[in-house]
Every structure is written in structure tokens, then in C-alpha cells.
Amino acid sequence: MAESFNFDRETAVEQLGDGLWRGHIHSSWNIGDNPNGGYLVSVITSALSQVLPHPDPITVTTHFLRPGVPDADCDIKVEVIRTGRTLSTARASLIQEGKTRLEVLAGFGDLSVRAGRDAPLTIPPSALPPPDQCIARSGETQGVVLPILGRLDTRLHPDHARAGQLPVAEISGWNRFVDDRPPDTRSLLLFTDTFPPSPFSMLGVIGWVPTIELTVHVRRRPAPGWIQARLHCEDLHQGRMVESGALWDSNGDLVAQCRQIGLVMDRN
Amino acid sequence: MAESFNFDRETAVEQLGDGLWRGHIHSSWNIGDNPNGGYLVSVITSALSQVLPHPDPITVTTHFLRPGVPDADCDIKVEVIRTGRTLSTARASLIQEGKTRLEVLAGFGDLSVRAGRDAPLTIPPSALPPPDQCIARSGETQGVVLPILGRLDTRLHPDHARAGQLPVAEISGWNRFVDDRPPDTRSLLLFTDTFPPSPFSMLGVIGWVPTIELTVHVRRRPAPGWIQARLHCEDLHQGRMVESGALWDSNGDLVAQCRQIGLVMDRN
Numbered sequence: 108m109a110e111s112f113n114f115d116r117e118t119a120v121e122q123l124g125d126g127l128w129r130g131h132i133h134s135s136w137n138i139g140d141n142p143n144g145g146y147l148v149s150v151i152t153s154a155l156s157q158v159l160p161h162p163d164p165i166t167v168t169t170h171f172l173r174p175g176v177p178d179a180d181c182d183i184k185v186e187v188i189r190t191g192r193t194l195s196t197a198r199a200s201l202i203q204e205g206k207t208r209l210e211v212l213a214g215f216g217d218l219s220v221r222a223g224r225d226a227p228l229t230i231p232p233s234a235l236p237p238p239d240q241c242i243a244r245s246g247e248t249q250g251v252v253l254p255i256l257g258r259l260d261t262r263l264h265p266d267h268a269r270a271g272q273l274p275v276a277e278i279s280g281w282n283r284f285v286d287d288r289p290p291d292t293r294s295l296l297l298f299t300d301t302f303p304p305s306p307f308s309m310l311g312v313i314g315w316v317p318t319i320e321l322t323v324h325v326r327r328r329p330a331p332g333w334i335q336a337r338l339h340c341e342d343l344h345q346g347r348m349v350e351s352g353a354l355w356d357s358n359g360d361l362v363a364q365c366r367q368i369g370l371v372m373d374r375n
Numbered sequence: 376m377a378e379s380f381n382f383d384r385e386t387a388v389e390q391l392g393d394g395l396w397r398g399h400i401h402s403s404w405n406i407g408d409n410p411n412g413g414y415l416v417s418v419i420t421s422a423l424s425q426v427l428p429h430p431d432p433i434t435v436t437t438h439f440l441r442p443g444v445p446d447a448d449c450d451i452k453v454e455v456i457r458t459g460r461t462l463s464t465a466r467a468s469l470i471q472e473g474k475t476r477l478e479v480l481a482g483f484g485d486l487s488v489r490a491g492r493d494a495p496l497t498i499p500p501s502a503l504p505p506p507d508q509c510i511a512r513s514g515e516t517q518g519v520v521l522p523i524l525g526r527l528d529t530r531l532h533p534d535h536a537r538a539g540q541l542p543v544a545e546i547s548g549w550n551r552f553v554d555d556r557p558p559d560t561r562s563l564l565l566f567t568d569t570f571p572p573s574p575f576s577m578l579g580v581i582g583w584v585p586t587i588e589l590t591v592h593v594r595r596r597p598a599p600g601w602i603q604a605r606l607h608c609e610d611l612h613q614g615r616m617v618e619s620g621a622l623w624d625s626n627g628d629l630v631a632q633c634r635q636i637g638l639v640m641d642r643n
Contacts, residue, residue, distance in 0.1 A: 165615070166588040166636050168436040168480055170464050172457045188468075188478050189440045194587065196438050196478065198466065200456075210456050210464065212436055212480040214587055216615075223614020223640045226578060228544055230609050276496055310494060319462065319482055320434040322590045324617050324636050326610055341498050342594055342629055346491020347433070347484075349592050349632050351619070361610055364617050366634055368434050368592050372491045 112288035113258055114297070118146070118153045126185050128154040132203070134177035137254040142175035144209075144318055145300030146255070151199050151211050152293050154183045159195040161215040163292040168322040170210045176203045193222065218292065218328050230364075232355040233337050235264055238281045242268035249303055250312045259301055260285050271311030276340035276350075278305045281333045290329040290356070298334045298354055299323050299365035305338045305350050306371055313371055316348075321367040332357030338365075346370050380556035381526055382565070386414070386421045394453045396422040400471070402445035405522040410443035412477075412586055413568030414523070419467045419479050420561050422451045427463040429483040431560040436590040438478045444471045461490065486560065486596050498632075500623040501605050503532055506549045510536035517571055518580045527569055528553050539579030544608035544618075546573045549601045558597040558624070566602045566622055567591050567633035573608045573618050574639055581639055584616075589635040600625030606633075614638050 113135070120130040130153065136146035148169050155164070175181070182202040189196045194216045201209040216222075235241070241262035246253035248270060263280040266273065282298045283290070290298065304316035338352035348371050354363040381403070388398040398421065404414035416437050423432070443449070450470040457464045462484045469477040484490075503509070509530035514521035516538060531548040534541065550566045551558070558566065572584040606620035616639050622631040 166438075168588070168590060170434075170456070170480060170482060172459075172464060188438070188475060191440075196440060198478070198480070207456060210466070210480065212438060212466070212478065214438060218613075221613045223638050224578075224581075224611075224642075225613060226544070226574065226611040226639075228574075228577075228608060228611045228616075276494070306494065306496075309496075310492075313492075320436070320590075322436060322588075322634070324634075326612060326615070326617070340496060342632070343492075343494040343496045344594060344629075345486075345489045345493060347594070348496075349594070351634075361612075364610070364634075366590070366592075366619075366632075370491050371494075374492075 112284065113286050114284055114288050114294060118149045120150065120154045120183060128183040128185065130181050130183060132175050132177055132179055132181055135254055135258055137177055139251045142177050143255050143300060144171055145297040147175045147201060147209055149293065149297045150181065151183055151201050151209060152296060154185055155197055155199055155213055156293060158185050158187060159197055159215040160190060161195050161217050163216055163218040164296060164325050165214050165216040166324050167211060167213040167296055168320065170320050171318050172210060173206055173208045175208050179203055230353050230361050232335050232359050233279055235279050235335055238262045238333055241265060241280055258285060261301055267308045270307055271309065273308040276306040276309040278302045278308055279337040281335055283333050289331040290334050292325045292328055295325050295329065295354060295363040296323050298336060299352060299363060302336060302338055305340045306343060306348060316369050316371055318367050318369040321365065323363055323365045325363050327360050327362045329356035329362045330358045343371055380552065381554050382552055382556050382562060386417045388418065388422045388451060396451040396453065398449050398451060400443050400445055400447055400449055403522055403526055405445055407519045410445050411523050411568060412439055413565040415443045415469060415477055417561065417565045418449065419451055419469050419477060420564060422453055423465055423467055423481055424561060426453050426455060427465055427483040428458060429463050429485050431484055431486040432564060432593050433482050433484040434592050435479060435481040435564055436588065438588050439586045440478060441474055441476045443476050447471055498621050498629050500603050500627050501547055503547050503603055506530045506601055509533060509548055526553060529569055535576045538575055539577065541576040544574040544577040546570045546576055547605040549603055551601050557599040558602050560593045560596055563593050563597065563622055563631040564591050566604060567620060567631060570604060570606055573606045574611060574616060584637050584639055586635050586637045589633065591631055591633045593631050595628050595630045597624035597630045598626045611639055
């Protein structure tokens with residue numbers, strides 16, 4: 108993908124040495140004062156894409172150990188664990204100010220290659236009004252400044268855009284890059300992490316919901332256009348929540364599934 | 376847990392040096408000629424439990440790179456990535472015959488400690504007949520020898536016990552250790568991986584379904600007694616499937632959620 112798009116330019120990395128890469132964390136992807144987690148993952152997969160022989164991130168697990176530092180360089184250490192014929196596996200660490208911020212374990216493959224048998228099994232998209240009938244995500248509603256909205260056009264289901272109105276913890280909506288960069292399998296990792304936390308629709312403004320760990324499974328290469336997402340929290344117990352989600356492309360094909368464990372902190 | 380139980384004795388590890396542990400892979404946990412994946416994960420978490428200061432595996436991601444070797448020793452290399460007040464994070468590799476077989480990235484915490492706010496959100500167990508009205512898992516039905524059945528009592532929902540009878544890819548049933556070892560948070564990692572693959576109920580005998588990656592989130596400490604599980608595959612595309620599942624304890628409380636990406640190979 109040419110670097111004429113914001114996402115490619117602002118996730119670009121250069122190799123410093125064997126297994127060592129350098130990038131720059133741009134504050135244009137911030138949620139409040141912190142870089143968006145999906146953006147940080149995208150910087151890491153920018154390095155992984157150049158190291159591994161397979162083009163598509165099939166499974167990417169990220170542990171968020173510390174917040175990223177905006178407007179600062181980052182080092183990315185990559186260790187290839189195995190390179191097989193159909194799958195390659197690597198770990199990577201994103202380091203700033205001498206401390207590991209994110210730790211990733213990922214498997215890359217080639218989604219254009221058949222790996223076994225099919226079955227009439229998939230997840231259809233939900234009944235979501237078209238983007239122009241959805242509500243643009245707003246920092247005011249969420250109680251946080253959202254510089255990332257200068258990079259992403261995020262529209263929420265009208266029923267999910269207001270805080271604390273629903274009996275369930277669910278968020279759905281649409282996402283695209285504001286500069287019309289087409290989605291690819293790498294950018295799906297970003298799009299799993301660009302909506303308000305799903306408990307927002309049930310509990311209201313809930314402050315910071317730090318992700319402990321996020322795993323994304325990319326299922327298909329996306330068609331051009333909007334990406335649709337639905338995220339829901341099925342279990343919140345003593346502050347620890349598991350949130351699951353799915354993404355579809357403009358054809359309505361499932362393109363990614365995601366699940367994270369995060370914390371729903373008490374309000375101060 | 377005392378080593379008077381099979382699971383503890385056969386997942387025991389001893390420290391060889393800084394970050395290096397040794398265990399033994401017992402063929403008593405085999406599925407056919409290969410050690411069960413959940414058993415191999417349990418040997419790794421046996422080492423992690425001794426290294427990390429927190430007692431419960433909150434999130435454990437395993438990449439299955441190569442089959443384990445039964446009746447052979449294994450080395451386990453552990454690297455602690457971060458030790459925080461409420462969470463500690465580590466990676467681990469299980470190595471046999473000089474090759475990494477499994478790679479793990481895990482976060483441990485303390486499930487007896489409140490981490491934030493609650494909500495009336497959880498997943499209730501499904502309507503599963505009691506164990507004595509379910510059907511004991513059988514190697515003949517699955518077309519494979521199952522030494523693991525000497526260690527685990529696994530009962531399947533009568534509707535799910537026959538191959539290829541259902542319009543959906545779903546497996547549910549009960550699990551316990553044959554020697555009455557009570558379940559704990561570490562053994563839940565095993566119990567997420569001890570049922571036939573869920574496409575079995577829809578597609579029939581499907582041969583080997585190798586797991587690429589499995590992530591388990593442990594949600595609560597289990598009460599003594601049977602563990603109930605439900606696993607289903609929602610998307611199978613060109614041989615790659617995502618299977619999600621949930622486990623409940625004898626009180627009906629959700630104790631773990633799991634998701635894996637695996638391959639459904641063509642039959643030879």
C-alpha cells in the first residue's frame with residue numbers, strides 16, 4: 108500500500124538491525140492522551156508484514172502492558188518463532204522509553220489459499236442502518252477528546268450512540284479511513300478497536316476501559332468500502348470483562364472476529 | 376494441589392536453571408498418537424504458576440507449532456515480561472527434540488480480588504441433560520484411539536454424540552477427572568480442549584482438526600464437581616474455522632471462555 112495514506116505513513120517502520128525496527132507513534136490516533144491500542148498493534152504488524160513470508164495476519168494476540176507514548180519514536184523487536192509452508196509465527200515487542208508497552212504473538216498465513224474444507228457456516232451481519240442514518244462518534248458523548256476522529260470516520264448505531272440506554276452491552280457501527288484508504292487484512296486489526304467499549308451502551312460513561320489482552324482472527328480479505336462491526340460484552344464480573352466482536356465488509360462477508368479481556372474501572 | 380492426582384503428577388515440572396524447567400509428556404493424555412493440546416498447555420502453566428506471583432491464569436494464548444512427543448521429556452523456557460501489582464505477564468516455549476512445539480503468551484492475576492465494577496451480565500449454561508443421561512465420549516465414534524479417556528470422564532449431549540446429525544456445529548457435555556481431582560483455574564485450560572471438534576456434529580467424522588491458536592480466558596474459580604462445556608463453530612471458510620466456547624462449574628457459574636482458530640482438513 109502506497110504511503111500516500113495516513114495509516115500507511117503513520118504506521119511505517121524502518122529496519123535498524125537484525126530483528127529490530129523503528130517507528131513513530133503519532134498523536135493523531137489518540138484516544139484522550141493515549142494512542143489507540145489498535146493503532147499501536149498496526150505499527151507492530153507493519154514490521155511483522157516485512158519479516159514474515161505470508162501476507163495475512165490470521166491470528167494476532169496483543170497484551171497491553173503499559174500505555175503507548177504519543178509523538179515519540181518506538182522500537183519494535185521481532186523474533187520469528189517458526190516459518191512453515193502455510194503459516195509463519197512470530198512474537199514482537201513495542202518498546203518506548205526503555206519499557207515494553209505491547210507484547211504480540213502472531214500467526215500469518217495466506218487467505219487466498221484454500222486450507223481445507225468448507226461448510227455453510229458463517230456469521231451474518233446484523234441489521235444496522237446505513238452509515239448516513241448512523242451517528243458520528245463523538246468525544247463529548249463519551250467524555251473524552253478523540254483526535255483519532257481526524258483519521259477514522261466512525262458511525263454508531265443510533266440505539267448505541269447514547270450512553271447507558273440499553274439493557275445489553277452492545278455497540279455496532281461503521282468504520283472507514285477519512286482519506287478513503289481501502290481496508291486490507293492489516294487494517295482490520297485497527298478496526299476491531301475503534302469503537303467505544305460495549306458496556307458504554309448499558310452502563311453509561313464508564314471512563315477508561317483498559318484492555319489487558321486482545322486477540323483478532325482475520326477471516327477473509329475485505330472488499331473496498333465501509334467496515335461494519337458489532338461488539339458485545341457477555342460477562343462482566345468484579346471489573347473484568349470479556350468483549351467479543353465481529354467485522355463485515357461492504358459485501359456483508361465476515362472478515363474478522365475479535366475478543367478481548369479488559370477492566371471496567373470504578374468511576375472516580 | 377497434592378501430587379496424589381494424575382493431573383498434578385503428570386504435569387509436574389522441575390526447575391533446571393534460570394527460566395528453564397523440565398517436564399515429562401505422558402502418553403496417558405493422548406488423542407491417537409499425539410498428546411492432547413490442553414494437556415501440553417497444562418504442563419506449561421505448571422511452570423508459569425511457579426514463576427509468576429499471581430495464582431490464576433486470566434488469559435492464556437497458545438500457538439501449536441508442532442505436535443508434542445509422548446513418553447518423552449520436555450524443556451520449558453519461561454520469560455517474565457512484566458510483573459505488576461494486579462497482573463503478571465510471561466511467555467513460555469515447550470521444546471522437545473530441539474524444536475519448539477508450543478508457544479504461550481499468558482497473563483496471570485488473582486480472581487479473588489475485585490478489579491472494578493460489576494454488572495448483571497453473564498452467560499447462563501445451556502439446557503444440558505445431567506451427566507448420567509449423557510453419552511460417554513468414545514474413540515470408536517470419533518474414529519480414533521483415545522487414551523485420554525483413562526484420565527478424563529467426558530460425557531456428550533445425546534444430540535451431539537453422533538457424527539454429522541446436526542444442522543449446526545456444536546458440542547456440549549460434561550467433564551471431570553476420573554480420580555476426582557477437584558477442578559481449579561489451571562485445569563480449566565485443559566477442559567476447554569477435551570471435546571471432539573464442534574464441526575463433528577455437523578460434518579461427521581472429520582479426521583484431524585489441528586489447532587493453530589487457542590486463547591482461554593478464565594473468569595471465575597470453579598466450584599468442586601463436574602465442569603459443563605459448550606463449544607460451537609460459527610465460521611468455517613476454506614478450511615479455517617473459528618470455534619468459541621464457554622465452561623460452567625457445578626453451580627452454573629461461567630468459569631471460562633475460549634476461542635480457537637483451527638483447520639478442518641479434507642478427508643483422505
